[in-house]
Amino acid sequence: MERITISLDEELIGQFEEYLKRRSYKNRSEAIRDMIRDTLEADRMAHAASGHCVGTLSYVFNHEERELARRLTHAHHHHHDVSVSTLHVHLDHENCLEAVVVSGPTRQVEEFANAVITQPGVRHGKLNLIPVEVEQEHHHHGGGAHKHSHTHPQT
Template identity: 55%
Template sequence: MERFTISLDAQLAEQFDALIAARGYSHRSEAVRDLIRAAIESDRQRQAPTGHCVANLSYVFDHHERELAERLTAVQHDHHDLIVAAMHSHLDHANCLESVILKGPTAEVRAFADALIAERGVRHGALNVIATEVDGGRDHRHGGKAHRHADGAAHVHYRPAR
């Protein structure tokens, strides 16, 4: 582990300590590591989408909007290879919240999210993307033991990018 020292004026240090206490950190080091990780990920997000990712797409929509539920379902079925899971929640008599967990090529995930959010009647859409590294090997380890899928099917692991 690398160590480095930073200097903060008293007011900034006080504000930082209040922030890390509010977020439940037990010490400054882990808070600084998370801030650095967030800055690196934010910088990745500004770049053109490349590689693979995992993501959460959340949006609110009016289920009374004409044929919107059918359109949303059709868009999701057209991209079933990207969708890991979806959750649907009724907020009130007119509004629903959906959260869709995605994984796949970043450009495809973003295009899917943009298409879904652009549907008439969808509001408050947001996509949270986390860059990943992909291991596409068929042989891998579970619990320290070598493992091969009996059907020989490709098995892909997504790990958060470092």
Template identity: 45%
Template sequence: MGKTIRFGVSLDSDLLQKFDELCEERCYQTRSEAIRDLIRNTLVQKEWEDTDNELAGTLSLVYDHHQSDLAQRLTEIQHDSHDVILSSLHVHLDHYNCLEVIVLRGPGNDIRDLAQRLISTKGVKHGKLGLTTTGQDLK
């Protein structure tokens, strides 16, 4: 970790008040902690734009496991991309619906392509990709 540097920020009083309310809402001990998080989040989002960067993330899928061959098709797609799948969790939500959470790590393009193939598979009711960073470039 680098040396800590202090710097000043000028803000409109109304904006500062809203920021302080946000800090309190989210239980930040100091404005500095909140600003660090905002900066890190922006850097992570920038990381996502570079499709060659190694990213990590989770893909959540909800589907009806009674739909003909759907579970098999989802498994086949996952096997085709085994190099970016670290783990998966299958949960029975009720008699019909399942939640599958897949933990991913690899090149951004590969992760996005896999997510789109799974989400767009006929019978998937909902899918959501949540990207994050491997943390290697964050301090």
């Protein structure tokens, strides 16, 4: 492991120390490593629009909003190839949280997320993506061979 030294002004280091406490980091190094990883991942995703990804789309919506449930269902069906699985949680009498596992070409996943997040009545929409490499692999099981794809997170 290589060591680096950085200089921070007092105000920034104070904010950073508060961040460490809120997130329960044991040391500064791990927090900085996580921040660097997050930044590199965001940069990689910004330049990986033509690649594949896996991730989650989460959002809160008011199920009483006129026609919203129908519009959301339509978006899921229209993008069935990237919407892998959905968890639906009732928060109160009107609001629900949905977490959707997504997988596929990054542009198609982003189109699906935008189709959901931009619906009137959807709030707190957030898409989190991880770039992956998709490989077709041959396997032998028992008496036969078959071919299917595997997704490998990029390192």
